[in-house]
Amino acid sequence: MLEDKNYIIGTAARKIEYDVYEENKVLNAKKKQRNNNKVKRKVIFCLLFVFAMGSLAMYRYSRITEMNYEIDRQLKAYEEIKNENIRIKVEIENSIDIQKIKEFAEKELGMHKPDKHQIVYVKVPQSDFTIVSEAAKQEEMKNAGIFSAFISKVNLLASLLY
CATH class of the missing domain: 1.20.5 (Single alpha-helices involved in coiled-coils or other helix-helix interfaces)
Known part of the structure; x- marks a missing residue:
């Protein structure tokens, strides 16, 4: 309308x-x-x-x-x-x-x-220091192994994508 x-x-x-x-x-x-x-x-x-x-x-x-x-x-x-x-x-x-x-x-x-009779001298052998160093080196190698394994996995994944 x-x-x-x-x-x-x-x-x-x-x-x-x-x-x-x-x-x-x-x-x-x-x-x-x-x-x-x-x-x-x-x-x-x-x-x-x-x-x-x-x-x-x-x-x-x-x-x-x-x-x-x-x-x-x-x-x-x-x-x-x-x-x-x-x-x-x-x-x-x-x-x-x-x-x-x-x-x-x-x-x-x-x-x-x-007094002199109360004093006790303690000798620390040098081998203790190398044991600590060896343990630290092993831990470092373990961490480096994990890191290198991670890098290899990333490289493998990248090669599959290309």
Whole structure:
């Protein structure tokens, strides 16, 4: 069904081409005022929206700046604590005296140097070192064997693909 703009939909009556607003000056002025009010509302809404977005951006940048200041304060505090820690370590190292430690161990803890009959010397044969070296060499050979086996498997797979 074709819609003709000259007829009212669903009836056989023709539309009247009469606009009340064109002839009546009061109604025409009211119609223009309504249209102007709509435009004004749109402009005000757009201005409020732009203001809100600008405020949001300014708030975001102010928060970022505030966080950067806080990070800077924390870094300064960290540096102060680190410098204090280094100063205390140096102070401790300078205050250590072997004679004071020896006196404290002898008097307070009851420690003393061992007598000659309490000292036991242990001889470590040189063969122990070679056994450790041989075990390390065998482990290295075992790992190298696994690696070479892996390489050969990869080469075999590559030859099958080509």
